Amino acid sequence: MSNGKILIAGAYGLAGRALYSAFRSHGLNVIAAGRSESKLQSLVQELGGEFRLLDAGAPDPEVLNSVDLLVNCVGPYLKLGQRMAEYAIQAGCHYIDIASEQEHFRRLQSLDAKARSAGVLLLTGAGAYPGISGLMLKQLMEKHPTGDSAELFLAMGPNPPGEGIAQILTGALEMVFPLEEKYQGHLRSIVPGGLIARSLPRPFGDVELLRWPQMEILDLAGRSRIASIKTGLIHGSVEPISPLQVWLVKMIRPDRWNWSYQLVTRMARKMSVEGSSDAAVEGCIVFGRVHDGDGWHECTLRARNTEEATAALPTLLSKKIMAGGLADRGTRSPLDLISLDEWVALVETIGSVEWE
Numbered sequence: 001m002s003n004g005k006i007l008i009a010g011a012y013g014l015a016g017r018a019l020y021s022a023f024r025s026h027g028l029n030v031i032a033a034g035r036s037e038s039k040l041q042s043l044v045q046e047l048g049g050e051f052r053l054l055d056a057g058a059p060d061p062e063v064l065n066s067v068d069l070l071v072n073c074v075g076p077y078l079k080l081g082q083r084m085a086e087y088a089i090q091a092g093c094h095y096i097d098i099a100s101e102q103e104h105f106r107r108l109q110s111l112d113a114k115a116r117s118a119g120v121l122l123l124t125g126a127g128a129y130p131g132i133s134g135l136m137l138k139q140l141m142e143k144h145p146t147g148d149s150a151e152l153f154l155a156m157g158p159n160p161p162g163e164g165i166a167q168i169l170t171g172a173l174e175m176v177f178p179l180e181e182k183y184q185g186h187l188r189s190i191v192p193g194g195l196i197a198r199s200l201p202r203p204f205g206d207v208e209l210l211r212w213p214q215m216e217i218l219d220l221a222g223r224s225r226i227a228s229i230k231t232g233l234i235h236g237s238v239e240p241i242s243p244l245q246v247w248l249v250k251m252i253r254p255d256r257w258n259w260s261y262q263l264v265t266r267m268a269r270k271m272s273v274e275g276s277s278d279a280a281v282e283g284c285i286v287f288g289r290v291h292d293g294d295g296w297h298e299c300t301l302r303a304r305n306t307e308e309a310t311a312a313l314p315t316l317l318s319k320k321i322m323a324g325g326l327a328d329r330g331t332r333s334p335l336d337l338i339s340l341d342e343w344v345a346l347v348e349t350i351g352s353v354e355w356e
Contacts, residue, residue: 004068004322006030007093009054009084012039014164015098015127016073018307021047022315028322031067034074056080064091069321071314072097075166077104078173078255085111089118094321096314098127101170103177105215108331116330125215125333126317128309128350129154129233129286132301134216134335135343136353137288140299141224147290147297149228152216155204156284156306158236161273167235168268171212175241175249179213182221182229193241196232200287201300201354209234210241219333226290283351284309303351312350316342 006023010016011032023030024047032043033054040051052063056074064070070088074080077099085108088095099105108124115122125131137152158164180187195208209232217229254260286301303309313334320326326337338346347353 004029005066006069006071006318006322007033007052007054007063007067008071008073009033009056009059010073010075011051012036012043013073013075013166014307015310017043018311019071019073019314020049022308022311023318024049026315026319028315028318033063056084059084059087061087061091064088064093067091067093069094069096069318071095071318075099076170076173077101078170078177079261082107082111085122086114088122089114089120092118092120094121094123096123096126096317096321098131098310098314099124100127100130100214101174101177102179102213102215102218103174105218105333112331119329121321121326121329122331123317123333123337124331125219126313128284128303128306128313130214130216130219131313131334132309132343132346132350133286133288134219134333135338136286136299136301137216137290138220138223138335139340139343140288140290140297141220141226144290144292144297147226147292149291150220150224150226151198151229151289152231153198153200153209153287154231154233154235154284155200155207155209155287156233156235157282164235165265165268165272168271169254169264172249172264172268173255174212175246176253176255180217181213181231182217182227185225185227187218187221191243191246193243193246195238195240196230198232198287201285201302204234204285207234208238210238219335223335298356300354300356301347301351302353305350309350312346313338316346 008020011020032051072084081104085095178189179192192212194211196211199206211232214231252260254264283304284306289296289298
């Protein structure tokens with residue numbers, strides 16, 4: 001399969017473009033795909049390669065039957081992610097995504113038996129956060145096996161105006177479903193959107209982060225005896241989300257009703273244009289820490305460029321799949337497939353890591 005074909009769905013989006021560029025630079029046989037012919041033409045005119053028209057809601061079976069790996073960059077994943085993974089299983093091609101949603105993780109776990117039966121690998125959460133971040137926290141937890149609590153935070157600057165609409169939609173859709181943290185040894189649902197005050201490494205310093213459980217809590221919870229795991233993020237400026245706002249989203253069910261989804265989409269477009277930040281921050285940091293009897297032990301990953309960091313892990317995993325280096329089938333995460341040495345080498349390509 002060394003010359004196998006890879007299809008990137010959503011290749012002209014913020015993340016998809018970064019992946020397409022990285023795959024091309026690594027010599028992978030990659031095809032750009034999406035609904036907009038004009039955007040695809042612009043992409044391949046700039047970066048080279050070829051494209052296919054693809055509607056993520058109802059993809060042409062012939063398109064998927066002609067490739068060996070589908071890389072799904074079409075968000076929000078709670079809208080179409082499971083469906084795309086099911087199409088990949090039916091076509092017999094492997095699947096990778098960069099999702100962060102806990103409910104998407106649960107849905108792909110439910111497809112494990114089907115994927116195994118079809119001889120297909122489903123890989124979710126394979127970006128920077130989650131993905132590289134979870135591998136970092138896993139190592140920190142293994143270094144301090146008597147730890148009682150762990151935290152993982154993402155800090156980054158704002159998206160360019162008009163970008164990141166899928167990220168905002170993702171947050172809205174996630175409010176409908178259980179969002180869980182590990183607390184006193186058990187997973188428990190929380191009302192997301194509160195603020196967590198923390199002191200992060202430069203250039204962020206003392207900040208308030210949005211308390212938001214992402215899928216790596218579910219993935220790490222069963223791999224360690226650590227009693228508590230929480231995650232949060234700051235993306236440009238951050239405002240708290242009230243329990244009333246969460247309740248309202250649950251009531252209008254944008255995951256179920258088209259009118260509701262369109263309403264939330266219009267709000268997301270407006271927020272993407274109006275969103276701003278006082279700090280001019282390039283790249284991002286992922287900050288993890290584990291607490292034990294000796295106090296807090298910290299690790300900071302600094303990435304020069306957020307999109308470059310997002311593309312790094314899917315590129316590595318795709319190369320391994322194309323080379324026949326991954327024998328696993330069924331639903332997996334990067335925690336199952338990437339070694340410590342591979343993680344260290346990967347981090348060196350996107351930035352640096354500091355242990356304290």
